[in-house]
Amino acid sequence: MNHAPATVTAAPATTGLGNSLKQRQLTMMGLGSAIGAGLFLGSGEGIMMAGPAVLISYLVAGTLIILVMWALGEMAAANPNSGAFSVYAEKAMGKDAGATVGWLWWLQLVVVIAAEALGAAQLLVTVWPVLPAWALTLIFMVVFTAVNLTSVKNYGEFEFWFALLKVAAIVLFLAFGVALLLGVVPGAASPGLDNLFNHGGFAPTGMAGIATALFVVAFAFGGTEIVAVAAAETTNPERSVTVAVRTVVWRIMVFYVGSIFIIAAVLPWTSEALLSPFAGVLNVAGLPWAGTAITLVAVAALLSALNANLYGASRMIYSLADRQEAPRIFSSTNKRHVPVAAVVVSVAFGFVTVVWELLYPDTVLKVLLNLVGSTCLVIWGSALLSQFILRRRADRDGTALPLRMRGFPWLTLAGLALLLAIFAVGFSDPAGRGQLLSTFSLVAVIALLSKLSRNRRQRLAVDRS
Numbered sequence: 001m002n003h004a005p006a007t008v009t010a011a012p013a014t015t016g017l018g019n020s021l022k023q024r025q026l027t028m029m030g031l032g033s034a035i036g037a038g039l040f041l042g043s044g045e046g047i048m049m050a051g052p053a054v055l056i057s058y059l060v061a062g063t064l065i066i067l068v069m070w071a072l073g074e075m076a077a078a079n080p081n082s083g084a085f086s087v088y089a090e091k092a093m094g095k096d097a098g099a100t101v102g103w104l105w106w107l108q109l110v111v112v113i114a115a116e117a118l119g120a121a122q123l124l125v126t127v128w129p130v131l132p133a134w135a136l137t138l139i140f141m142v143v144f145t146a147v148n149l150t151s152v153k154n155y156g157e158f159e160f161w162f163a164l165l166k167v168a169a170i171v172l173f174l175a176f177g178v179a180l181l182l183g184v185v186p187g188a189a190s191p192g193l194d195n196l197f198n199h200g201g202f203a204p205t206g207m208a209g210i211a212t213a214l215f216v217v218a219f220a221f222g223g224t225e226i227v228a229v230a231a232a233e234t235t236n237p238e239r240s241v242t243v244a245v246r247t248v249v250w251r252i253m254v255f256y257v258g259s260i261f262i263i264a265a266v267l268p269w270t271s272e273a274l275l276s277p278f279a280g281v282l283n284v285a286g287l288p289w290a291g292t293a294i295t296l297v298a299v300a301a302l303l304s305a306l307n308a309n310l311y312g313a314s315r316m317i318y319s320l321a322d323r324q325e326a327p328r329i330f331s332s333t334n335k336r337h338v339p340v341a342a343v344v345v346s347v348a349f350g351f352v353t354v355v356w357e358l359l360y361p362d363t364v365l366k367v368l369l370n371l372v373g374s375t376c377l378v379i380w381g382s383a384l385l386s387q388f389i390l391r392r393r394a395d396r397d398g399t400a401l402p403l404r405m406r407g408f409p410w411l412t413l414a415g416l417a418l419l420l421a422i423f424a425v426g427f428s429d430p431a432g433r434g435q436l437l438s439t440f441s442l443v444a445v446i447a448l449l450s451k452l453s454r455n456r457r458q459r460l461a462v463d464r465s
Contacts, residue, residue, distance in 0.1 A: 017082060017152070017318070017337050021233045023240040025156035028163040029308050030227040030248035035166055035255060040123075040298040042216045043260055044274035050213040051269040052196040053203035057213040058220075058260055060422065062253050065221045067415035068380040070405045071387035073245035076228040077403035078394075080237035083319030084228035085383045090323070092389035099325040099450035101382045102316055104443060105225075108375045109313035110346060112223070113306055114353035117141055120302035122362075126276065127292045134358040140303060141350045148310050148343045151336040152233050159307055166301035170255050173278060173294065177262030180285055188285040191266050199268050211425040211432050215374050218422075220256065222376035223305065224248060225383065226312040233315075238402040313346035314339055324457065325450065374426070374439040377419060384415045 021029075046054040072085060081087045083102060090098025121136035131139075147158055176185070183190030196202060203210065227244045234240040263277045266284050273280030278298060279291035318339040321331035330342045391408055394401055405411065426432035 017233050017315070017333065017339070020151070020153040020235070021156045021230060021240075023234065023236070023243055025160045026227060026230050026234055026240050027244040027247050028160045028167075029156070029230050029311070030224055030244055031163050031167060031251060035163075035170070035252070035301055035305065039220055039256060039259065040119075040278060040301055042220050043256075043263060044277035044280075046213040046216045046220075047260070047264055047267075047269050047277070048274055049205065049216065050209035051200065051202065051204040052264040053205075053210050054213045054217070055257065055260055055264065056203075057210050057217045058257050060418070061214060061217045061221050062257065064380060064415060064418050064422070065224055066249050066253070067411055067418075068383050069224060069227070069245045069249050071412060071415070072225055072228040072383050073241050074401065074403050074405045075383075075387055075390060076231045076241045077238045078401050080231040080234070080241070081319065082229055082232040082315040083323065084231070084316075085225060085379065085386065086316065086319060087323075088386040088390060089382045092386040092393075095323075095325075095454065096447055096451055097382070098323070099320065099454075100443060100447040101379060102320045102325065103446045103450065104375055105379050106313055106316045106320070106346070107442075107446075108222070108379070109309045109316070110349045112219075113309050113313065113347065114350040116302045116306040116309065117144075117350050118353055118357055120299045120306070121357075123276070123295055123302070124299045127295050132358075133361065134354050137357060138351070138354045140306065141347060141354065144303065144307050144310060145343065145347045147307060148314065148347075149338055149340060151338065155307075155311065159304065159311075162300065162304040162307060166297055166304060167251075167255075169294065169297040169301075170259065173281075174255075174258045174262065176285075176290075177259075177266065177281060180281070181262065181265055185285055191284070193265055195265055195268050199270055204269060207425070208429045211429045214422055214426065215377075215432060215435055218374065218376040221252070222379075223309055223312070224252060225379065226308055229312050229315050242403055310343065310347055314342040317346060318342040325454075374432075374435050375442070377422060378439060378443060381416065381419050384412055384419070388412045388416070 046057060050057060075088045076084060079087065079091075083090075083098075086098050086102030086105065088098075089101040117137045117140045118133065120140060121133040124136055125131075125133050147155060150158075179185050180188060181190055181192070205212075227241065227248060231237045231241045231244075259278075263274070263281055266281045267273050267277065271280065273283065276291075276295065276298075278294045282288075282290040282294055317326055317330050318333075320326035321328055321342070330339065330345060332341060333339050387405065388409060391401075391405070391412070393399075423436060426436050
């Protein structure tokens with residue numbers, strides 16, 4: 001991405017929200033949202049689906065998210081708004097598109113919040129079985145609802161240190177994993193690279209496994225786009241977004257691809273240790289205490305992602321309400337510039353999940369993880385399409401942009417082509433086809449309800465006049 005001369009500097013959108021987030025906090029929020037259940041839980045599931053070839057799934061999805069983040073960075077620098085890609089879709093393709101994208105992302109995060117709270121609880125139970133998973137989930141939901149009801153400045157600082165903890169832990173895990181593979185860990189034999197090619201080969205489940213794993217991987221990368229949402233509450237959106245996009249993208253690729261490579265090399269794809277993959281790697285080295293430690297870090301990572309995603313969900317429904325696409329109550333803020341009603345409604349499903357887990361223990365998490373994989377792909381597609389339309393419009397009108405995505409339009413078109421290829425591969429597999437059809441059906445329902453709601457408001461406005 002590169003800068004171009006601009007006559008004005010982008011400023012935060014004028015809303016009831018604050019603008020006290022710092023650039024370092026914005027960067028850590030992007031990492032905090034993306035490094036959560038998808039990495040610490042979904043990575044093992046992905047390997048069990050595709051074997052070591054899940055690395056292909058991660059590289060494909062990683063390339064796509066890089067292009068998406070570059071596109072979002074350009075739009076967010078020019079128009080920092082808490083509705084982010086929902087607002088950009090509205091500007092590019094109309095109100096129906098903007099409302100549909102906004103509601104889809106909000107629903108996705110609502111499910112993810114519940115999944116991360118429950119995932120953290122189930123992991124914690126494995127090392128500290130004092131309370132059942134449903135009770136720990138309830139405690140987490142209460143605590144992080146309270147955190148999100150504080151001022152955005154305090155929230156940003158809390159999330160910064162929370163995310164920093166797991167980033168440091170992943171760096172240490174990568175260093176230890178490399179040492180283990182090189183055979184320099186005292187008392188531990190190196191597994192070498194045999195697990196990458198034995199047990200049925202590099203791709204034991206073939207293209208179908210790689211395709212199915214793509215949706216789990218998409219869920220893993222989902223949430224990175226929160227950087228564009230949070231940009232509206234920073235003091236210098238142009239610089240903050242530029243630095244955050246560049247930093248978040250390469251760190252996530254290193255953390256994800258590096259971690260998956262080590263896990264797949266150390267643990268056979270048929271191993272039950274993949275149910276808790278990070279702890280499984282450390283247990284292979286004869287360090288059960290380290291496995292416990294990484295499990296606790298994984299708990300912290302999931303809670304950090306929950307924290308960031310609750311922030312993102314509340315800001316999205318706030319933006320929808322501000323644009324009259326959601327009940328007006330969700331656009332109200334308190335004296336600390338916090339949208340209280342938006343936070344409460346965004347966290348409500350998490351409390352429903354507590355009851356669900358109490359009634360049907362150990363069945364909920366897998367359902368939640370499978371609900372949102374392909375919704376990420378729809379959101380990313382809308383962002384690329386919006387950027388393509390808005391950039392062409394800006395270039396045609398001679399509008400100066402604070403930040404310009406390099407390689408336009410070819411890289412944007414490459415991203416859209418890659419996305420279409422993922423959809424095509426997904427439709428070739430029965431499991432992927434079912435998930436895609438469910439997602440497209442959900443998109444259609446949201447679009448229809450948004451249209452009907454808007455028409456009703458317009459009729460009421462005419463009647464009042």
